[in-house]
Amino acid sequence: MIIQKQKSLEEILKSLEGVQKVFLAGCADCATACKVGGTEELVEMKARLEAAGKTVTGTAVFDTACQQGAVRMKARENEAALAAADDIVCFACGTGSQTLQETLEKRTHPGAESMFVGQVHRLGKYSEKCATCGKCVLDRYEGICPVTRCAKGLLNGPCGGYKNGKCEVDPEKDCAWVLIYKEMEKRGKLDKMRKFEPAKDQSARHTPRAYVWPKRTPPPSQGAKS
Ligand code: SF4
Ligand code: SF4
Numbered sequence: 001m002i003i004q005k006q007k008s009l010e011e012i013l014k015s016l017e018g019v020q021k022v023f024l025a026g027c028a029d030c031a032t033a034c035k036v037g038g039t040e041e042l043v044e045m046k047a048r049l050e051a052a053g054k055t056v057t058g059t060a061v062f063d064t065a066c067q068q069g070a071v072r073m074k075a076r077e078n079e080a081a082l083a084a085a086d087d088i089v090c091f092a093c094g095t096g097s098q099t100l101q102e103t104l105e106k107r108t109h110p111g112a113e114s115m116f117v118g119q120v121h122r123l124g125k126y127s128e129k130c131a132t133c134g135k136c137v138l139d140r141y142e143g144i145c146p147v148t149r150c151a152k153g154l155l156n157g158p159c160g161g162y163k164n165g166k167c168e169v170d171p172e173k174d175c176a177w178v179l180i181y182k183e184m185e186k187r188g189k190l191d192k193m194r195k196f197e198p199a200k201d202q203s204a205r206h207t208p209r210a211y212v213w214p215k216r217t218p219p220p221s222q223g224a225k226s
Contacts, residue, residue, distance in 0.1 A: 002030040002093045003118040003126045006041070007111055009048055012089060015109045021055045023078070023085035025100055025108075027065035027092035033120070036112045037061065037091030045091065045111070057084040065096030071103045082106065134204025140197060142183040147200065149176035155197040 016022065024045055026037030035041060042059040049056055058081025062074045075082055082088070087107045090097040093114040101108035118126040131148040137155075138145055147153050151169035158177035161168030165178045184190050 001033060001118060001120055001126075002095075003115045003128075004031055004034045004036045004093055004112045005115065006036050006045075006091065007113060009052070012049075012109070012111055013052055013054075016054065016087070016089070019054075019087045019109075021057050021084060021086045022049065022109075023057050023082050023088045023106075024049075024059040024111075025065060025088050025090045025092065025096075026059070026061040027090075027096050028061050028063040029065075031065065031092040031096065031112065032061065033123075034126075035123075037065075041091060045089075049089075057081045062092070062096070062100075065090065065092040066099050068099060068103050071099055075104055133200070133202075134209070135201055137197075137200070140192070140195075141180050142187060142189060142192070144176060144180045144183055146176050146180060149174075149179070153200075155200060157193065 024042050026032065026039070026042050028038070031037030032039075039061055042061065046056045046059055058078055060074055060078045060081075062071055064070050082104065085106070087109060088100055088104070089109045089111045090100050091111040093112065094110060095114075097108050097110045097112075100106070116126075116128040117130055117132055119129050120126055128148055130145060133147050137147070146155055150158075151167050151173075152159055154177065158175060158181075159168070162175035162178055163171070165175055167173045167175045181190075181193065184192050
């Protein structure tokens with residue numbers, strides 16, 4: 001899930017300087033799960049913006065704000081309210097915000113911060129496990145990612161600053177390398193600690209990234225004459 005939090009009202013109002021009429025957009029996926037852009041949050045934000053003197057022409061929770069087809073569909077249901085607005089404020093991730101702007105050709109202001117792709121422990125408690133580097137090396141580290149979970153992204157063992165199993169950069173967090181070591185030990189794979197890992201190939205991380213499914217080749221059995 002893309003972990004998000006709402007921007008403060010002050011930040012939103014600053015972004016809306018000179019803009020009077022706005023349409024509020026949410027998203028039924030991550031933004032709703034993070035309590036940033038669901039129905040409840042949009043109703044609340046509408047009241048706060050109106051109290052601050054803005055005109056809210058309408059609100060809608062898109063399913064899903066980052067999906068152009070879904071955006072077009074929801075926009076048709078809200079045509080008049082969207083047309084009446086000068087701008088949109090999007091309470092979803094940055095991709096959702098840009099998808100709305102591109103698809104609806106209307107200036108869209110971000111109403112949320114996209115923080116990271118995260119694991120959900122429970123509502124309101126999230127942690128980052130993967131930085132979407134594009135070349136996964138989890139197999140090399142017994143399923144624990146040092147790229148993301150070590151504050152320095154070290155690939156060849158700990159920095160030496162850890163204390164009682166915690167990271168020197170943030171003592172609230174486990175040292176990734178202590179976790180990796182323990183996992184290797186548990187599985188009888190400590191010899192992996194001696195293996196040198198070359199610098200990470202970052203080529204798959206160049207932005208902006210894009211991906212188009214390759215053409216599928218049917219399995220040899222399909223289409224074969226019997
Ligand atoms: S190596 Fe780490 S950051 Fe890269 S894809 Fe795997 S889990 Fe994600
Ligand atoms: S203490 Fe551990 S997690 Fe923190 S930077 Fe050093 S090796 Fe990485």
